[in-house]
Amino acid sequence: MRCFSIFPIIAALAGSPSLAADPLSEFKNELQQPKLSAEQRLTLAESITKHTAWSAGALAQFYYTGEGLESPNKDRALAMFELSAQLGDAYSAYSAFLGHIQGWSSQSDPSKAASYLWQAAKADIRQSRMYLAEGYRTGNYGLPQDLKAAMQWAYTTEVPPQMHLDMCLQEDPLYLSQHCVNEWVKPAALQGDAIASYRMGLQFQHGISMLTPDLNEANTWFEKAGNYGPALFARGDLLFAQQGNSFFTKDDSEQMKSLLFTAAQAGELGAFTELAYVMINGGESDSALMLLSQADIVGSCDAACKYQLSVLLENGEPENAEAYLQSAMSEGDANALLETALKQAPDLPETRAKIYQAAIKGNVTAMLWLMDRANESGDKEQAIIWRQEAAAFQDRYSQFELALHARKEHWYEASSYWRSRNEFSNRFKDDVNVLADSGRSEVREDAIQYTKQFSGDLKKRYQELNAQHDEPNYYLEHNRLLNQLKRVRFRDYSLSPWRIVAEAPDVPQIEAYNRTDKVPRRYKDGRLAVDGSWNPPEKLPFKLLANNQSVQQSHCGYLFNRATGEHLLIHRLKGGCRPEPSILARLEQEGAKKLVHNDAASAALFDDGSVVTWGGAMAGGSPILAASNFEDSAYQSLDDEIKVYRRLQANIVDIAPVQSHFLALDSSGNILLWGPMAYHFGSEIKGEYQALAASPDSDRFCALSRNGDVDCWDLGGGASPRVIAHNKARVMKVEGTFDTFAMLDENGQLTLQSIVMNQGINDLLPTIDKSKRWKKLEQVVVYGRLRTLLIDTDDKLYYIKPNHQKLELKSVHNTGEETLFITSNETMAYLN
Structure with a gap:
């Protein structure tokens, strides 16, 4: 039975170990200390011959408390606790852990605490498992950061409820485990926790964990989150995506603006840019400029915000506009990558690299630039790849061209599919008409042929288009017009719940997912x-x-x-x-x-x-x-x-x-x-x-x-x-x-x-x-x-x-x- 106590040490908490040069030699020398009682010396002398963890632990305790000495010596205490731990004593291991994280000695090093903490946790020493879970969660004490390992250890001990909740909230919000949702997140949300309420809203918005997607239920949970910025943005974002629908009312519009503005005030990066888009679409460019400038001042201007600032400033403050454009490009904004590249010589490797990065981030104009270069070099296969990519990203004109190409090549399935894409949308003719102004010749020619059939206003439009010439850099104008057409439309597609089906893959459908086991x-x-x-x-x-x-x-x-x-x-x-x-x-x-x-x-x-x-x-x-x-x-x-x-x-x-x-x-x-x-x-x-x-x-x-x-x-x-x-x-x-x-x-x-x-x-x-x-x-x-x-x-x-x-x-x-x-x-x- 142990006859010494480390309870005074445990009261402190935290640490990690490292051995002195030769702890056993030090141990033997310290037995000669005249201040130790004869009984203590005899006990330690008998145990040292057996090389036991007990004796090293006992001496460590004397050093820690100063018992039998003029004063405590925590340097020696840490070395003895380490020796005792290495000889198998879990209590001493926990003390060694504390000694390292609490800085008992010049040898204390928190990065060396992990092995002693693990040893104590394995033996279920009180509180050690909680510290081990925390160490894996944060990467402290010399442990690798691993949330799953943290959760495994937390489940085996009396971890405070808030720690369990914190670990669950550290998981990806869209992919919370069922255990986290049922045991920690939902109860916390019902108690009024704002972050947990927001996470529950996401569960219903996207139909996660076998829940049926329900935007009304999602909005209810978002409302429970009160003034929590992400929840405000989520509510405004749901309304933003519904613009243009017949049921979108003036009250909805005002609520959307209010929510986005409040979310922006709370520091939500995306809310600034989204609200600016609303203002620009409403003809309030000056207000949008003020809003985005304020976002930049308070450090809430992301790459998309900086790109939009560059567009709004390019006529009045060209130097500032260029600075914002370069900053947005360096942060990876697709539009900024494209536009900075278009200012360079087209045959430079850096130009192609930037435009490629813009293309794989979803910029349609960049895809068409790569398609044109492939056509110029005679690489028809690569050109079709980029045409298909642009069509997939809802470029109506590319869908139209791809349907014609597939028909010529007798790809009947593909021809039928891509034709259904542009025929399905009543926006196709409008898109072509607007994009004709970009100077992109292939689009303008089709718009000319379309308007040529009509009289009245369209006849005037035909004459106008016929008199135009290609712009020197029509890709830039094409990108601006395409953004204007798709700004709200693209946001539609990133919201759930909806299914992608072969018949109408670009149409949001407010219905539950098909949860069968069918493979793609x-x-x-x-x-x-x-x-x-x-x-x-x-x-x-x-x-x-x-x-x-x-x-x-x-x-x-x-x-x-x-x-x-x-x-x-x-x-x-x-x-x-x-x-x-x-x-x-x-x-x-x-x-x-x-x-x-x-x-x-x-x-x-x-x-x-x-x-x-x-x-x-x-x-x-x-x-x-x-x-x-x-x-x-x-x-x-x-x-x-x-x-x-x-x-x-x-x-x-x-x-x-x-x-x-x-x-x-x-x-x-x-x-x-x-x-x-x-x-x-x-x-x-x-x-x-x-x-x-x-x-x-x-x-x-x-x-x-x-x-x-x-x-x-x-x-x-x-x-x-x-x-x-x-x-x-x-x-x-x-x-x-x-x-x-x-x-x-x-x-x-x-x-x-x-x-x-x-x-x-x-x-x-x-x-x-x-x-x-x-x-x-x-x-x-x-x-x-x-x-x-x-x-x-x-x-x-x-x-x-x-x-x-x-x-x-x-x-x-x-x-x-x-x-x-x-x-x-x-x-x-x-x-x-």
């Missing part, structure tokens, strides 16, 4: 047919409507490689589906060298050898597993818990999924494993491996060694491998069938083997021609499921699927009907 359907022109539950509400949907090519699948979404050079991630509206914003930005900018998933989490490998994860923490969505909360999978130290997290920052060459776990192969040939049973393998399998094979449906996985052997493991069976094949060149898991692995050797011969039933190819795939040779083996997505794709020496495609407990080899005839998504551009070429 990809057409040959890169168009996707998806229901609303696959459309993240923070993302404009236009990129769904053209140019999407190869795809990789997450646990509840898809990452598309686009013909325009960037990437698109779509996912379901539920917690855990959307990556953290910095990960999302990387995925859409860089794409993923490889993206894999299990049932509840995803992992992506980037070109620089780093790996990121998202989704369920206990399915590997956080490499910091926090599995120490479960006695049967407890790590022994903090280093064990975050070992994989650190290793995933670089030097990874391959990744693979396995039930509730992930595998990563590093450049040295070792396999890292994370998930709730990773402790069976010590989180690592050492060897010389070159490729991984696994899939989400199985708890078995294989690896191809550098000598050509295929080794396999069972998650529950420990770290001893079973060799199932020798000298194979490639291995791939067949989805959903007997834990079966497909292997392709260097001669192109296919072998299938089940590592569960030890079955061979004759039983599993009886219809295959054993003399047939294959050139490629990879995984693809068919009807939302991973399958193994085979390409033969004649470049014909087949995939393997289960059929009555056998495997069937199916030929790929029509990728549209098969809904087969290729996972690489290289293989995508076989379909063209």
